[in-house]
Amino acid sequence: MDEFGLIARYFAPLAKDEPGALGLTDDAAVLDLPAGARLVVATDAIVAGVHFLPDDPPADIARKLMRVNLSDLAAMGAHARGVLLAAVFPRGTEESWVAEFARGLGEDVRAFAAPLVGGDTVATDGPLTLALTALGTVDARGALTRSAAREGDDIYVSGTIGDAALGLKAAKGELPGLDAGSREALTRRYRVPEPRLALGQGLVGIAHACMDVSDGLVADLGHVCECSGLGARITAAALPVSSAARRALAGDPALINAMLAGGDDYELVFSAPAAAREAVAAAARAAGVAVARIGIMTAGEGVEISDAEALRVDLKTGGYSHF
């Protein structure tokens, strides 16, 4: 099947909810934005062997591609408007693979109301390479950014942290001692992250700085610090950890390093003034996402974990109940 056949059969149906996509038959899409809206746009590429495992289910690869990009919109507090896909397939990719990929993409296109509005398809000798551009909008109040944290702000993180780092290990068979249910839950978090769009939208006007966790909590909070000219002090015992991760940690406390230092959880880490605690809690409730207050922005620089020692001790003795 040639490029035009693939597009007509598998990708054009993902464009049907957006007349401006012109059925993916034209040179570009033409989109109307709400009056007064500002355009928010991000692009992320994922490559087989780097960002996902080549034998991951194709529908999950599509979902991850969508979600890592939508997570960038979430971090700005934006509403999704549409996506464009540049797909570089290895020569000889089976049509059934493309069909499954498009099925997964289609589910997320509908789930997030982000129609496919354009793209490009190429076959090469290289690894599967997928670049997605996500388009979104924010209203006149503007977007959340990394650089807006202020000294004394509370630091929050959504959901749970470290699952994706453990999920990658589980998918690679590196957590053989862990129960199958926990392995499956962690692998799921690695393969199909949940972009926190509703939470990000609810935090506009409340949070100061915000970004999504794609390189690990410590590294990404470090970016907030750098961009805001501040430091952060977080309390390890306050970090939200899933029950599956807790079980993994019980078997190997040293896993905490991977959970904090690596991992693409695609949760939001954000700062807000102490006066906004009730507003943050209300936004989290409205979005249906838990948020944990894990520390404070300081006048220093870099990320300091105040109870790292206590953390290790707690973990060793099994006293990690706050995780």
Next chain:
Amino acid sequence: MDEFGLIARYFAPLAKDEPGALGLTDDAAVLDLPAGARLVVATDAIVAGVHFLPDDPPADIARKLMRVNLSDLAAMGAHARGVLLAAVFPRGTEESWVAEFARGLGEDVRAFAAPLVGGDTVATDGPLTLALTALGTVDARGALTRSAAREGDDIYVSGTIGDAALGLKAAKGELPGLDAGSREALTRRYRVPEPRLALGQGLVGIAHACMDVSDGLVADLGHVCECSGLGARITAAALPVSSAARRALAGDPALINAMLAGGDDYELVFSAPAAAREAVAAAARAAGVAVARIGIMTAGEGVEISDAEALRVDLKTGGYSHF
């Protein structure tokens, strides 16, 4: 040099004219569009060995990447607003290569007032793969599309046709009999196309259908036919051919097939009613681009070349002066 270093050193400077790019340090860009504007967006990926030669000059690869995408905006009659780059570099790419690539990209970013507003950088074992998303705007009169041709419309093409197909051959050393100056001119057209933004903008409200020539004139005009539910009849003798291409044809008349059937000239092929001939000429003059009237939209289907036989005869006898 790591990803953040590369971005800060070579790519962030290409974002400095757009405050909404946030210095490429945030999750996404936040852009204001003119009041009442519609967003036009396209994405195209180019891969080493497929769309360019691996040893092409890096600055030219950057320019081609920019221009093939801007050409999609031109085909819609849009104004460029910004671009996002997903760059997948082969592991071990020299920093000097990236520096040259960014230099070429930077020249075009400035030349076309299309700042870099976001992107992603990855290193893999595969071939150099570059995906660019171009953002543009059209005003309330709307965008040109492929599907708006009407029966009886004149068919026009801008610039000259077939240079890029010959330029690829020249770059591969397949036109050894041609003079060096012509080879260089054709290679230049292959490597660095000229997106016809001003012409496309000038044609809004005048032309009916429009698209850019990226798969060869006959194939792309065929897309206009298909999308418009019409046929096209063109006169080979009316096709605009550069003096360099004319010299190549003198040596090998069969090259006309490659010139018509293949080649990414990134000229505009468009249709307009006969009553608009003066308006088309005025738009072309204002844009500083020649346009040639090459045929007519018919009630049939597909692209018919009315004087293909005459063409071949003319070419063989050297009587190809209209080219």
